[in-house]
Amino acid sequence: MSMPDKEAKHWGGVARGWSDKGYANELLGEQKRKTYIDLITRWTRITPRQKILKTDLFAEAFSVEQFLFDAIPAKSAVIGIDVAFEIVAAAKSQAQNRGMDAGGYLCCDVKKLPLRDSSxxxxxxxxxxxxxxxxxxxxxxxxxxxxxxxDGGTLILTIDNKSNLTYPPYFIIRLWMKLGLSPYLIGRTLSLPRLRRALAEIGLNVEENTAILHYPHPDGLVRWLERSLRYLSRGRLDNAIRKGLACLNRLEGSKIKYLTGRYVAIKAVKRGAS
Ligand SMILES: C[S@@+](CC[C@H](N)C(=O)[O-])C[C@H]1O[C@@H](n2cnc3c(N)ncnc32)[C@H](O)[C@@H]1O
Structure with missing residues (x-):
């Protein structure tokens, strides 16, 4: 089986089991949505003529964490891609329910995009x-x-933050996955300096970087804790949890943000050919 087929099979399986397994984390999802909308609003101004690409549709398919439908005007030209057909189909139907144009949603591999250069x-x-x-x-x-x-286009990218104090060596992550403690494949990541170098080599200038969503990696424990507290308190602790999460988000303004952030986030702009 080729690599894209293996990836598609893995993520298709994750998608099929997702809603049954009770992974929904409404409050973490709400916080994630707000954080991404804030980041996009701070780092770019979306205009109706822009062509926008989103590199996976997991959140749009399973809606709790989605931010695309809220951050982007309904009639924008959005190409949403995902390697798993099931995820593309579910995201399309969620988008259509929200009156968004999902005509540009495609099933493909982000490592081999069926898109023209500079488009x-x-x-x-x-x-x-x-x-x-x-x-x-x-x-x-x-x-x-x-x-x-x-040329002049913007990439807003987040990836797992290797400098997070709880980020374990990769063999622990592999073990974590083998024990079935992660619902899906957790991959490798790049440190912020390595990411900046890689982007510079391909002609992208990093204009902004930060660390967002301040909790441990892997986040299984945080997700379990949120669900348990909500279940045991029958929702009575929701506002307290919201406040706690908002407090943690303030770490983005601190000197230790790269020690606590779950993801590094960068804004990079492509240099012109001249
Ligand atoms: C765990 S989800 C990430 C969800 C979300 N973006 C987030 O913030 O956590 C990973 C997503 O990436 C997609 N994906 C994995 N490999 C891919 C590839 N090679 N090309 C496109 N999408 C891919 C999966 O199908 C899945 O929807």
Whole structure:
């Protein structure tokens, strides 16, 4: 089986089992949505003529964490891609329910995009590239994103933060997955300096970087804790949990943000050919 087929099979299986397994984390999802909308609003101004690419559709398919439908005007030209057909189909139907245009949703591999060179003005890649088993695949995907971006176009990218104090060596992550403690493949990631170098090499200038969503990696324990507290308190603790999460988000303004952030986030702009 080829690599894209293996990936599609894995993620298709995850999609089929997702809603039954009770993974929904409404409050974490709400916080994630707000954080991404804030990041996109701070780092870019979306205009109706822009062509936008989003590099996976998991959140749009399973709706709790989605931010695309809220951050992007309904009639924008959005190309949403995902390697799993099931996820593309579910995201399409969620988009249509919200009156969004899902005509540009495609099933394909982010490492081999069926898009022309320099055809996309804005790419939003939220923790897609940290689901590959090798760093080489992350670099391949970054090159592909650089290829399709117009000169002057913007990439907003988040990936797992290797500097997070709880980020374990990869063999522990592998063990974690083997024990069935993660519902899907957790991949490799790049440190912020390595990411900046890789982007510079493909002609993308990093204009902004930060760390977002301040909790441990892997986040299984945080997700379990949120669900348990909500279940045991029958929702009575929801506001307290919201406040706690908002407090944690304030760490983005602190000096230790790269020690606590779950993801690093960067804004990079493609240099013109001249
Ligand atoms: C765990 S989800 C990430 C969800 C979300 N972006 C987030 O913030 O956590 C990973 C998503 O990436 C997609 N994906 C994995 N490999 C891919 C590839 N090579 N090309 C496109 N999408 C891919 C999966 O199908 C899945 O929808």
């Amino acid at each position: 996309i003005d804005l790419i939003i890649s939220d923790s897609t590239l940290d689901h590959f088993p090798t760093e080489a695949e992350i670099i391949t995907a970054l090159k592909e994103l650089g290829r399709v971006l117009t």
